[in-house]
Amino acid sequence: MTETAKKEPGRRERKKAATRKALADAALELFLERGFEKVTVAQIAERADTAVTTLFAHFPGGKEALILGDGSERAASLAAAVRERGEGESVLDALERFFAGRGIFSSDQDHAFRRQVEFVTNTPKLRAYARQLWVSCEESLTKVMAEETGRPEGDLSLRLLARYVLEIPDLTALDPDPRRALEAAFGHLRRGWPGV
Amino acid sequence: MTETAKKEPGRRERKKAATRKALADAALELFLERGFEKVTVAQIAERADTAVTTLFAHFPGGKEALILGDGSERAASLAAAVRERGEGESVLDALERFFAGRGIFSSDQDHAFRRQVEFVTNTPKLRAYARQLWVSCEESLTKVMAEETGRPEGDLSLRLLARYVLEIPDLTALDPDPRRALEAAFGHLRRGWPGV
DNA sequence: GTGCAAAACTGTAGCGATTGCGGTTTTGAA
């Protein structure tokens, strides 16, 4: 068996996932209807027909996690993008490609998805939470970059770079041309701001 | 009269300032005694012998503002540092000097002050709030830099630079040698990370 | 199919931050 560890869509798991989805769906609906701040967790739980305590059992991250999740795979995929980059590709190139492939930066997207991104961007608490999801990858990104470049683990330069890279999604969120903004940002990380 | 607009330490202003100070002092004491999360606003108000509503009247920013203030002068002094920089001094040089002159980066400091800085650094909510105080200067810093360098107002490069500069205090907060860290950070903003 | 423990879910109670409100005292200035 080449199976390593996953395959169990038993009734239990299915129901759990359904509850989770009901909560997330209810939240998205209500948020888009009335705005993030005007919706209470009680209302979300009610529309999803669950108890408030169940809501928090599924989304310990609180209200904002209902739309944005807990970002649990971000760090891993980020690290993978760096580690498994092409032969001769630089770390920054790999990171730029990684972001370019993400939803926000590719031009062809679901209408609903666009709408949701815009909503998050225009809601301060959600935007701050989204940013934080990226920034919380700082430690792991710093570590991978240290491994891949042969620099010491605690290197300040790399911590700075990691943070700056992870701020990019937030910084380019409002730009009318995200792709161009992404290139500009990475260009500056490579070459700095000479002459300013 | 060369007087423009300030000079009134009437009884009213004095009492107001006293109340404010009583609140800030009570908060600092309690926080250092028991830790930020273990202190309630009710306890702070009680030690300061005021009502809770009075506390919020003085510090609308909430609990964290009791130690860190509302950062209302930051943006102005930052802009001034750039605008009134020496002849031939670059914008980045001026910003580096500005930060170097700030408490956290100069080696000779009050014991109490050091203790407070360390406390803020080690308390996640306070550290996040402190960072936010800097980042909220992003707009105004971007604007000044645009004026001073003759670039367009909405220039993305400058917004990126502003954010990155303002992240520096947070990024170097844990470094054992803040001065060196500051230099390293500005070095990278000038020259980027070539070869990474 | 019986039995049982863990997982998922429930309602209630309660804490703490923050706000709104209406009322009281203090203060500055006419």
Add this chain to the structure above:
DNA sequence: TTCAAAACCGCAATCGCTACAGTTTTGCAC
């Protein structure tokens, strides 16, 4: 002295979130 604004007060209420204790559901071994 008089009056309005400012500062303060206490109270009630909202909202996010957690703790707790009890109930239902599910997976699984027997």
